Amino acid sequence: MRLLASLLFAVGLILAAAPARAEITADAAAKLASGDYDKIIVGIELVANSGDPRAIAIIQALSDGKLLAGRGDTLTIEESDGTLSDAVTGAALDAKPAEAKAIRLNNKVRRSLAAMLGRLNLIDADPARRRAAAEAVFKSRDKDSLAAIDAALAKEQDSGVRLSLAAAHAAIILTDSTTGDADKVAAVAVIAERGGQDAKGLLASLSDLSPQVQAAVTDAIGIIDTNLLAWSAVQAVYYGISLGSVLLLAAIGLAITFGVMGVINMAHGEMVMLGAYTTFVVQEVIRQNIPGLFDYSLIFAVPLAFLVAGAVGMAIERTMIRFLYGRPLETLLMTFGLSLMLQQAIRTLFGASNREVGNPSWMSGSFDLGGLSLTYSRLYIILFAIAVFVALMLVLKRTALGLQMRAVTQNRRMAASMGIRTNWVDSFTFGIGSGVAGIAGVALSQIDNVSPNLGQGYIIDSFMVVVFGGVGNLWGTLVGALSLGIVNKLLEPFAGAVLGKIIVLVVLVLFIQRRPRGLFPIKGRFVDS
Amino acid sequence: MIARKLAGQQHSLALLVVAGLLGLAALIVVLHLALPADSAFYISSYAVALIGKYLCFALLALAVDLVWGYVGILSLGHGAFFALGGYAMGMYLMRQIGTRGVYGDPILPDFMVFLNWKELPWYWFGFDQFWFAFIMIMAAPGLLAFVFGYLAFRSRVTGVYLSIITQAMTFALLLAFFRNDMGFGGNNGLTDFKDLLGFSLAEDATRAGLLFASAVVLALGFIACWAIAHSRLGKVLVAIRDAESRTRFIGYRVEQYKVLIFTLSAIMAGVAGALYVPQVSIINPSEFAPTNSIEAVVWVAVGGRGTLFGAILGGILVNFGKTLLTNALPELWLFALGGLFIVVTLFMPKGLVGTAPAALAWVKGRLHRAKPGPARPSEAGE
Numbered sequence: 001m002r003l004l005a006s007l008l009f010a011v012g013l014i015l016a017a018a019p020a021r022a023e024i025t026a027d028a029a030a031k032l033a034s035g036d037y038d039k040i041i042v043g044i045e046l047v048a049n050s051g052d053p054r055a056i057a058i059i060q061a062l063s064d065g066k067l068l069a070g071r072g073d074t075l076t077i078e079e080s081d082g083t084l085s086d087a088v089t090g091a092a093l094d095a096k097p098a099e100a101k102a103i104r105l106n107n108k109v110r111r112s113l114a115a116m117l118g119r120l121n122l123i124d125a126d127p128a129r130r131r132a133a134a135e136a137v138f139k140s141r142d143k144d145s146l147a148a149i150d151a152a153l154a155k156e157q158d159s160g161v162r163l164s165l166a167a168a169h170a171a172i173i174l175t176d177s178t179t180g181d182a183d184k185v186a187a188v189a190v191i192a193e194r195g196g197q198d199a200k201g202l203l204a205s206l207s208d209l210s211p212q213v214q215a216a217v218t219d220a221i222g223i224i225d226t227n228l229l230a231w232s233a234v235q236a237v238y239y240g241i242s243l244g245s246v247l248l249l250a251a252i253g254l255a256i257t258f259g260v261m262g263v264i265n266m267a268h269g270e271m272v273m274l275g276a277y278t279t280f281v282v283q284e285v286i287r288q289n290i291p292g293l294f295d296y297s298l299i300f301a302v303p304l305a306f307l308v309a310g311a312v313g314m315a316i317e318r319t320m321i322r323f324l325y326g327r328p329l330e331t332l333l334m335t336f337g338l339s340l341m342l343q344q345a346i347r348t349l350f351g352a353s354n355r356e357v358g359n360p361s362w363m364s365g366s367f368d369l370g371g372l373s374l375t376y377s378r379l380y381i382i383l384f385a386i387a388v389f390v391a392l393m394l395v396l397k398r399t400a401l402g403l404q405m406r407a408v409t410q411n412r413r414m415a416a417s418m419g420i421r422t423n424w425v426d427s428f429t430f431g432i433g434s435g436v437a438g439i440a441g442v443a444l445s446q447i448d449n450v451s452p453n454l455g456q457g458y459i460i461d462s463f464m465v466v467v468f469g470g471v472g473n474l475w476g477t478l479v480g481a482l483s484l485g486i487v488n489k490l491l492e493p494f495a496g497a498v499l500g501k502i503i504v505l506v507v508l509v510l511f512i513q514r515r516p517r518g519l520f521p522i523k524g525r526f527v528d529s
Numbered sequence: 530m531i532a533r534k535l536a537g538q539q540h541s542l543a544l545l546v547v548a549g550l551l552g553l554a555a556l557i558v559v560l561h562l563a564l565p566a567d568s569a570f571y572i573s574s575y576a577v578a579l580i581g582k583y584l585c586f587a588l589l590a591l592a593v594d595l596v597w598g599y600v601g602i603l604s605l606g607h608g609a610f611f612a613l614g615g616y617a618m619g620m621y622l623m624r625q626i627g628t629r630g631v632y633g634d635p636i637l638p639d640f641m642v643f644l645n646w647k648e649l650p651w652y653w654f655g656f657d658q659f660w661f662a663f664i665m666i667m668a669a670p671g672l673l674a675f676v677f678g679y680l681a682f683r684s685r686v687t688g689v690y691l692s693i694i695t696q697a698m699t700f701a702l703l704l705a706f707f708r709n710d711m712g713f714g715g716n717n718g719l720t721d722f723k724d725l726l727g728f729s730l731a732e733d734a735t736r737a738g739l740l741f742a743s744a745v746v747l748a749l750g751f752i753a754c755w756a757i758a759h760s761r762l763g764k765v766l767v768a769i770r771d772a773e774s775r776t777r778f779i780g781y782r783v784e785q786y787k788v789l790i791f792t793l794s795a796i797m798a799g800v801a802g803a804l805y806v807p808q809v810s811i812i813n814p815s816e817f818a819p820t821n822s823i824e825a826v827v828w829v830a831v832g833g834r835g836t837l838f839g840a841i842l843g844g845i846l847v848n849f850g851k852t853l854l855t856n857a858l859p860e861l862w863l864f865a866l867g868g869l870f871i872v873v874t875l876f877m878p879k880g881l882v883g884t885a886p887a888a889l890a891w892v893k894g895r896l897h898r899a900k901p902g903p904a905r906p907s908e909a910g911e
Binding site: 232264322324328329330331332333334336337338339340341342343344345347348460463464467498499501502505506508509510512513514 | 574603680681683684686688689691692694696697698700701704705708737745819823826827860863866867868869870871873874875878903
């Protein structure tokens with residue numbers, strides 16, 4: 001029966017290849033509407049082999065339970081939103097035909113449907129669907145699909161889909177005990193070229209092979225393993241860069257307040273949190289008033305988060321921190337108290353539970369690169385971190401404020417003598433550092449839970465990054481963040497996430513003891529504080 | 530020697546503190562055990578456990594004051610030493626459960642049976658003996674502090690850098706103890722304790738005894754710190770605090786002094802943790818949370834840094850306030866604690882002990898001035 005079906009199908013393919021005026025016959029429609037399962041199966045084959053462009057929609061609808069059969073063997077597709085269309089012609093309908101009911105299926109019919117759908121997809125117009133169908137055959141290794149695969153392979157143009165089809169072909173050859181050794185060795189080579197965990201699993205599961213084939217299989221597994229390792233290293237590095245860019249975002253504001261000004265701001269994490277909550281509020285306002293702009297909400301959130309966190313930072317600096325300059329330990333304690341109050345304030349205002357911040361559509365989804373699947377959100381955060389870093393560098397090196405900031409940090413009294421209002425420069429510097437933390441909050445809201453504890457999770461890491469990279473040096477912060485991120489992710493496969501983090505912390509603590517001024521210390525003489 | 534020191538005129542305050550501590554503890558024990566439950570002066574088991582807990586926190590505060598107040602090392606990791614001492618005691622208490630656990634295994638604690646472990650990890654051996662546990666209560670935090678301090682002080686990590694790496698240390702330990710494979714009960718920690726040295730922990734008398742023991746240990750810790758602070762050693766420590774480089778150039782080995790005091794202080798914190806665990810009946814990784822360590826610093830700051838007596842006062846007062854506030858208005862506690870940090874650092878850098886006399890004198894001065902009559906020169910340093 002199945003052999004017959006595939007024969008029929010092969011014939012169908014040939015027919016489809018010719019620009020035939022193929023159409024779904026009344027007979028096929030009658031079989032589908034018959035209510036008899038065996039007849040329905042025949043009907044499915046007739047439709048599938050008809051070569052009609054509507055065939056795939058009909059079979060898909062049948063498989064989803066959306067195909068209705070009515071009096072006079074009319075076939076209607078009812079979408080889940082209630083819109084109706086004639087199955088054969090595709091014309092929209094206003095009302096259901098008389099006695100239209102969903103066609104009932106049993107498991108046998110469903111199996112037939114799945115196989116037919118797979119084969120139809122192999123010749124779909126969309127390369128992604130063709131490829132998915134080929135991958136499905138690669139996994140099922142269904143011998144009956146061999147003819148369809150070969151037929152599709154013969155006229156496939158897309159190289160990626162060809163590789164998948166060839167792999168599916170090879171997988172069927174390999175698992176078929178009747179094929180010869182030469183064919184099998186060739187098939188092993190194809191599978192090795194495909195690579196990946198599935199291919200390795202397939203090769204490892206083979207048994208009862210001749211020595212010649214077995215040797216080829218062992219070699220192929222070796223090749224696949226090497227490739228897998230290489231890709232996983234690349235993947236780890238990418239994840240590391242991604243984590244590093246998150247750390248960079250969280251730490252770069254701290255590099256300003258702690259690194260440049262020497263103020264220990266334990267409430268820095270809460271500035272990040274304020275940024276994340278600003279994003280939440282912006283999204284809520286947009287969702288309720290102008291839903292069409294939702295995709296652009298982050299563009300509004302970034303400057304607002306900068307202003308909110310920066311204003312809070314400046315207020316803190318003016319009212320409290322400036323009284324504690326030169327007393328770093330007291331500053332540490334005071335700002336820690338502040339962080340507790342900010343957390344509790346947010347908890348009182350927004351509740352203790354996580355708040356949902358949505359991803360705009362352009363940030364969701366992923367793309368494939370070689371053996372990797374990379375999400376857009378991570379990619380955008382990496383780019384965003386670089387942009388923030390460059391912008392901050394420009395502010396420090398190219399603006400009057402940046403010049404004054406550097407002057408005040410290098411020699412406060414001299415700067416004051418030159419007419420720089422050091423108080424205001426302090427205040428603005430702290431505001432910029434806090435504002436950048438707020439911007440980091442916008443990015444973090446996309447990948448982390450927005451809760452009052454958001455900032456706490458980053459504060460120790462951020463300090464580590466700044467201290468590791470060298471206080472007062474933005475480039476050091478960049479290198480520090482990226483190397484910490486990458487080391488963390490490279491350790492993870494061997495040590496596990498928690499142990500990896502512990503190892504990094506211990507190594508950092510040892511590192512700080514060897515080089516207390518970090519990787520890139522500022523050169524010059526400093527008075528022992 | 531200590532007795533001679535205490536007998537001296539200038540040490541009357543220390544004597545007063547020790548006597549007050551022991552006297553109050555004894556009074557509480559008597560009121561708890563001897564009076565009927567309906568008497569107006571009866572102290573409930575709940576209050577006894579609470580006061581016992583405060584005394585342990587006061588001992589931790591004392592340990593923090595010794596390093597922060599006298600040597601200027603702001604440790605944000607003393608909670609780790611406290612927790613390590615607590616875990617050592619908890620391991621002893623776990624082994625005392627024996628077959629009374631849920632699974633009734635004579636050797637393995639319940640959580641190990643639950644994790645399907647077959648035998649006791651090597652580091653659990655010996656904890657069925659109290660003397661061994663007693664040594665470990667001091668050795669575990671002491672050793673960690675010694676190694677950590679040796680590495681840090683030798684390479685002259687000071688100030689906020691030291692604070693941050695001590696915080697990283699306790700954070701790393703927090704993460705480590707959350708892991709089930711560590712063999713310390715994962716995030717549930719150690720609990721379900723039954724008895725200590727043969728005394729049931731459910732008994733009122735045992736709890737009262739623990740409270741009294743805490744008071745005695747606190748008094749001993751106070752005497753030890755007092756003796757250190759008023760010895761030649763103490764003067765060197767203050768010199769290190771105020772001018773580290775100068776002390777080094779005079780010829781003192783600053784690192785050695787720092788390591789010594791840091792280790793001693795860690796041992797005190799460990800003992801505090803060990804006394805704390807049987808009174809609250811549980812020890813879990815949250816004790817390692819960086820917040821706990823910073824809270825301990827604030828107790829000292831509130832009481833008055835570098836006064837010893839202030840640390841005890843701060844430890845007890847702040848925690849008493851925490852109990853009151855978390856019962857009445859739980860959401861206000863963090864505001865209050867955060868506010869405390871800010872008020873103390875901005876307005877009362879000397880803490881209660883340092884500020885109260887000046888404040889009293891100021892109030893007195895105002896009263897005298899307000900009174901009509903012959904003008905008298907004010908004694909207060911306004």
